Amino acid sequence: MKKLMSTILESIDSPADLRRLSIPELVVLSEEIRERIISVVSEHGGHLAPSLGAVELAIALHYVFDTPRDKVIWDVGHQAYAHKLLTGRRDTFHTLRQCGGISGFCKRSESEYDVFDAGHASTSISSALGIASARDLAGEDFKVVAIIGDGSMTGGLAFEGLNNAGALGRDLIVVLNDNTMSISKNVGAISTYMTDLITNPLYNRLKVDIWELTGKMASVGQRIRTLVARLEESAKTFLVPGMVFEALGFRYFGPIDGHNHTQLIKTLKHIKNFKGPILLHVLTKKGKGYKFAEEDASKFHGIGAFEKLNGTVNAHPKAPSYTEIFGKAMVQLAASNKKVVAITAAMSIGTGLTAFGKRFPDRFFDVGIAEQHAVTFAAGLACQGYRPVAAIYSTFLQRAFDQIVHDVALQGLPVVFAIDRGGLVGEDGPTHHGVLDLSMLRQIPNMIVMAPGNEDELRHMLKTAIHYEEGPVALRYPRGPGVGVPLSSRLHLIKIGTWETLRQGSDAAILAVGSMVRPALEAAQLLSKNSVEVSVINCRYIKPLDTNILRDVASRYSHVLTVEENILNGGFGAAVLEFMETEGLEETRVIRMGLPDRFIEQGSRNVLLSQLELDEQGISSRLLRELGK
Numbered sequence: 181m182k183k184l185m186s187t188i189l190e191s192i193d194s195p196a197d198l199r200r201l202s203i204p205e206l207v208v209l210s211e212e213i214r215e216r217i218i219s220v221v222s223e224h225g226g227h228l229a230p231s232l233g234a235v236e237l238a239i240a241l242h243y244v245f246d247t248p249r250d251k252v253i254w255d256v257g258h259q260a261y262a263h264k265l266l267t268g269r270r271d272t273f274h275t276l277r278q279c280g281g282i283s284g285f286c287k288r289s290e291s292e293y294d295v296f297d298a299g300h301a302s303t304s305i306s307s308a309l310g311i312a313s314a315r316d317l318a319g320e321d322f323k324v325v326a327i328i329g330d331g332s333m334t335g336g337l338a339f340e341g342l343n344n345a346g347a348l349g350r351d352l353i354v355v356l357n358d359n360t361m362s363i364s365k366n367v368g369a370i371s372t373y374m375t376d377l378i379t380n381p382l383y384n385r386l387k388v389d390i391w392e393l394t395g396k397m398a399s400v401g402q403r404i405r406t407l408v409a410r411l412e413e414s415a416k417t418f419l420v421p422g423m424v425f426e427a428l429g430f431r432y433f434g435p436i437d438g439h440n441h442t443q444l445i446k447t448l449k450h451i452k453n454f455k456g457p458i459l460l461h462v463l464t465k466k467g468k469g470y471k472f473a474e475e476d477a478s479k480f481h482g483i484g485a486f487e488k489l490n491g492t493v494n495a496h497p498k499a500p501s502y503t504e505i506f507g508k509a510m511v512q513l514a515a516s517n518k519k520v521v522a523i524t525a526a527m528s529i530g531t532g533l534t535a536f537g538k539r540f541p542d543r544f545f546d547v548g549i550a551e552q553h554a555v556t557f558a559a560g561l562a563c564q565g566y567r568p569v570a571a572i573y574s575t576f577l578q579r580a581f582d583q584i585v586h587d588v589a590l591q592g593l594p595v596v597f598a599i600d601r602g603g604l605v606g607e608d609g610p611t612h613h614g615v616l617d618l619s620m621l622r623q624i625p626n627m628i629v630m631a632p633g634n635e636d637e638l639r640h641m642l643k644t645a646i647h648y649e650e651g652p653v654a655l656r657y658p659r660g661p662g663v664g665v666p667l668s669s670r671l672h673l674i675k676i677g678t679w680e681t682l683r684q685g686s687d688a689a690i691l692a693v694g695s696m697v698r699p700a701l702e703a704a705q706l707l708s709k710n711s712v713e714v715s716v717i718n719c720r721y722i723k724p725l726d727t728n729i730l731r732d733v734a735s736r737y738s739h740v741l742t743v744e745e746n747i748l749n750g751g752f753g754a755a756v757l758e759f760m761e762t763e764g765l766e767e768t769r770v771i772r773m774g775l776p777d778r779f780i781e782q783g784s785r786n787v788l789l790s791q792l793e794l795d796e797q798g799i800s801s802r803l804l805r806e807l808g809k
């Protein structure tokens with residue numbers, strides 16, 4: 181007996197099922213997909229607004245292209261929830277972003293329809309071009325399509341990809357998903373240029389005239405319509421000045437309505453077999469179909485669990501987040517120092533700089549999704565005596581390693597790096613965990629690296645970092661709420677390279693960094709119940725180390741445990757080991773706790789930390805084991 185299907189979505193096990201549907205059925209399917217996305221994200225959080233905006237696009241791409249033979253590559257991957265629902269993940273979609281569940285981004289290990297792993301922006305054109313080049317080398321003949329948002333198009337890597345694609349001339353389609361938004365309003369000359377493309381009155385007048393004319397000529401048939409459409413395309417190229425994409429070697433099509441199935445499918449079929457690089461400009465509405473997300477797309481870009489009926493978020497954090505504390509301290513410090521400037525790479529809300537931007541608009545720079553540029557731009561400001569604070573998530577700062585080395589540290593320029601989301605970030609998973617920064621930064625000469633043990637210390641550190649004139653300072657703090665300490669009324673400087681002993685004990689010492697200071701103190705209490713007394717030291721400087729305390733510790737204890745929320749390779753513990761070796765203090769046993777040499781999966785931060793023994797239980801058990809108790 182034929183299985184009764186309650187919804188169209190229930191009947192889609194793969195894109196092959198999709199291709200049997202009529203346009204009116206696709207319209208219903210879009211609504212069902214939106215409903216499913218809103219329900220699941222409202223329970224566990226996720227990238228709602230980007231994915232709601234790309235529902236018709238995902239349908240049309242899988243409808244027109246022969247996926248998975250044809251390769252569809254999503255930039256960032258945060259807008260690909262409809263793609264997931266259409267490609268065999270309908271029944272696991274409710275596990276989105278959870279421990280052991282499906283990823284919030286595209287992941288090759290998850291599905292053959294996920295062509296390239298992503299999470300960071302602006303990679304799709306380069307990876308698609310590589311795949312297209314491999315196809316041609318191997319004499320194969322599938323299509324390659326990259327979908328990139330207007331925000332992600334502001335990244336330098338996207339331009340490097342476009343530039344190379346134009347030169348290579350391979351068959352490649354780039355779909356520009358333009359909603360005029362990055363997380364906040366998109367910024368920059370290219371964004372303005374694209375808005376000009378859409379709103380050019382001459383072009384739009386022409387377009388209306390042509391459609392009115394062909395409408396009246398209904399009897400003339402498809403051939404004339406196609407001809408007129410071609411005429412329209414070339415007229416547009418002619419009329420719209422400075423056609424950037426055409427100059428880069430792409431044939432430009434659009435802009436078209438990204439929520440109109442008929443237009444999307446028709447256009448994609450039309451351009452599908454064209455030779456050479458093609459750019460299709462598609463206009464979408466971020467948050468489409470969910471009132472609250474349409475009204476406030478920034479809030480719903482990436483959101484935690486929320487109330488579906490009214491769009492409210494019911495989170496009651498115990499303490500203000502490190503991000504909030506940083507944002508307030510920036511305003512406070514900039515009020516008394518006119519040289520302080522703030523830089524964000526399209527993350528003004530995420531890094532807590534919105535209030536700074538409102539209060540000091542002239543001293544606030546949102547440079548777009550352009551971390552490399554952000555760092556070198558900061559270096560330029562520092563050259564002229566300004567005190568730039570570049571606030572960048574740890575994971576995205578990875579992009580700018582060479583700029584930090586070559587443009588900042590080598591010249592000893594006093595740029596402050598405010599590195600948010602240092603450590604595990606939780607549900608966004610391995611693309612977003614910020615667990616390499618301590619290793620990455622401590623190897624760079626001239627660099628000061630610090631991490632606060634609580635949110636108040638972050639404020640004093642920021643003051644210290646801005647005050648320090650001799651070179652760059654990196655200040656790294658975790659995602660989420662602070663530990664709930666009172667905030668001191670006056671900010672003071674913390675002497676460079678000094679640690680703080682928080683607790684004295686005779687059996688061993690725990691050297692803890694940043695987010696691990698609190699669990700280390702709690703571990704000490706647990707250990708005390710087992711009659712093991714340990715010292716706990718807040719190692720607030722990862723570089724330079726407090727060599728006085730280190731020598732003292734080495735002379736007093738047979739066991740020293742280091743703990744950090746960073747990969748063990750080359751991290752803080754490694755720095756302590758190096759010191760012991762250099763000083764000939766190898767008799768002290770150094771036990772290093774931190775993250776292992778593998779990528780850590782997604783899951784809530786607390787669960788992951790506990791699985792990795794980076795909590796009070798884990799630390800105390802490890803020390804007991806090492807001490808043979």
Ligand SMILES: Cc1ncc(C[n+]2csc(CCOP(=O)(O)OP(=O)(O)O)c2C)c(N)n1
Binds near residue numbers: 229300301361579
């Ligand atoms: C290198 C990098 N920097 C920052 C981010 C954070 N981020 C994720 S999505 C996004 C905005 C992307 O805008 P757009 O490409 O237009 O897609 P939309 O969300 O508007 O659909 C940003 C800044 C990132 N993923 N990668």
